[in-house]
Amino acid sequence: MANTILVGIDASTESAAAADWALAEAKSLKWSVVFVHAVSPVDVADPEVEARYFRAAFSEAERTFGPLLEDAESRGVPAESRVVAGRAKDVLIRLSSRAGLVVVGRRHRTGYASRFGSVSAALAAHSSCWTAVIPERWKRDQSALDGVRAPGTARFFGHVIVGAEEGPEAANLLAVAAELAQRHGAPLTAVTVSPDGAARDGTAWLPELLHRINEKHPQLQCAGVTLTGTPAGEVTEAASGARLLVIGSRGLSGRPGIVRGSVSQAVLESTSSPVLVIPSRPLKPERD
Numbered sequence: 650m651a652n653t654i655l656v657g658i659d660a661s662t663e664s665a666a667a668a669d670w671a672l673a674e675a676k677s678l679k680w681s682v683v684f685v686h687a688v689s690p691v692d693v694a695d696p697e698v699e700a701r702y703f704r705a706a707f708s709e710a711e712r713t714f715g716p717l718l719e720d721a722e723s724r725g726v727p728a729e730s731r732v733v734a735g736r737a738k739d740v741l742i743r744l745s746s747r748a749g750l751v752v753v754g755r756r757h758r759t760g761y762a763s764r765f766g767s768v769s770a771a772l773a774a775h776s777s778c779w780t781a782v783i784p785e786r787w788k789r790d791q792s793a794l795d796g797v798r799a800p801g802t803a804r805f806f807g808h809v810i811v812g813a814e815e816g817p818e819a820a821n822l823l824a825v826a827a828e829l830a831q832r833h834g835a836p837l838t839a840v841t842v843s844p845d846g847a848a849r850d851g852t853a854w855l856p857e858l859l860h861r862i863n864e865k866h867p868q869l870q871c872a873g874v875t876l877t878g879t880p881a882g883e884v885t886e887a888a889s890g891a892r893l894l895v896i897g898s899r900g901l902s903g904r905p906g907i908v909r910g911s912v913s914q915a916v917l918e919s920t921s922s923p924v925l926v927i928p929s930r931p932l933k934p935e936r937d
Contacts, residue, residue, distance in 0.1 A: 652680045655751045657741050657768065658730075659686060660713055663754030663785035668717050670783045670923060671752040672726050677832060681727040684717050685744065686710035687737040707732050738771035746777040755782050755918070773898055773917055773926040780898075780926045787923055805838050806890040812916070813839040813873070815854045818897045818929050820861075825927055826895040827862045830869060833892060837862070837871040840887045842880040881915040891922045899929040 656671045658664050668684065675682045688706040693699050714730040721728035733740045745751045755769045769782040811826035813819050823839055830837035839855060855873040862871050876883040888894040896916065917924055 651747075651749050652678070653748045653750075654678075654680055654682045655741060655744055655748045656682060656684050657687070657737060657751070657753040658684045658710075658713060658717065659737075660709070661754065661785075663783070665754075666785060666787045667752045667754035667781075667783040668720070670781065670787065671750075672721055672724055672728075674750070674752075674781075675721075675726045675728075676724050680749065681729075682721055683744075683748075684714055684728065684730040685741065686713065686730070686732050687740040688732060688734050689736050690734065703734070738768045741768065741772055742775050742777075745772070745780075748778050750779045750781060751776050752781045752783060755784050767918070770914060770917065773924075776926075776928065778928070782917060782924045782926070784921055784923070786921060805836075805840075805887050808836045808838045808891050809833065809893045809895065810884075810888050810891045810922075811837070811839050811895040812884050812897075813841050813855060813858075818899065818927075819854070820858055822895055822897055822927055823858050823862055824865075825925075826893075827866055827869060827871065829893060829895070829925070830871070831866050835892045837869060838887075839871070839873040840884060841873070841875045842883045843875055843877050881919070884916045885919045888916075888920045888922045888924075894920055894922050894924045896924065896926055897929050898926050 654671050654675050656668050658668060671682055674680075688703060688710065691699060691702050693702070710732045711730075718728055718730060733744075735743075741751055741753070751772055753769050753772060755767070769780075772780045773782065809826050809830035811822050813822060823837075826839075827837055829835075839859065841855065859871055859873050862869065876887065884894070884896075894916075917926070
């Protein structure tokens with residue numbers, strides 16, 4: 650199932666946006682899609698009540714799958730559906746070991762609820778494969794990419810953005826982002842953030858990595874830029890109106906990363922663009 654995209658599905662609008670994005674990517678990659686609906690357990694003592702609950706939940710899930718499978722067929726994307734008992738984040742994390750990409754939707758939320766217990770955060774930190782998090786409002790914003798720049802969007806409008814910091818995972822992140830930018834015909838911009846106000850555009854490591862990207866993708870428009878300010882705010886603003894934001898997973902579990910600790914979590918929860926999270930640990934051999 651390495652060339653498979655898992656899509657977490659429920660009846661929400663953010664789930665529909667995730668399915669739409671996943672089908673477009675699957676068609677581009679020539680991959681298949683598996684729509685997955687997780688049915689959470691209920692704490693009831695009566696087995697008959699529990700059985701009725703699961704029958705109703707499974708039936709509702711099947712109805713939700715119908716239009717998605719029809720959409721996949723119309724795009725020529727091989728697709729199937731699965732209903733699995735369990736909490737959504739546990740189900741998707743477990744199934745991610747057999748996939749190449751997991752895609753989930755995200756509501757635009759702030760505060761306590763957006764930082765703890767979210768399926769997207771759990772997947773981004775613990776998935777065995779790449780994770781894409783698609784904001785609820787993505788489809789509306791996406792339409793602007795094909796027309797006139799929307800008011801207030803940043804200068805990286807329509808770009809593939811990669812959050813970059815000097816370290817062992819930087820080369821892999823830029824390589825992944827470059828492949829995606831090349832495939833989608835979008836410019837690539839590597840963004841670093843200097844919280845202390847010291848500009849570091851002249852730092853040797855980033856130009857060297859971009860030189861390697863240029864050698865492999867000579868037709869790709871790519872550049873690096875160092876922004877000054879709060880990392881979460883600067884990366885979020887840079888990704889406003891972007892086609893995709895690529896980040897690593899190290900910071901998502903509390904260890905230093907591209908944007909550190911809770912900063913990467915804030916970026917994941919706040920950006921209006923799709924976010925692709927690349928595991929910092931080595932990927933499974935099947936991805937190659």
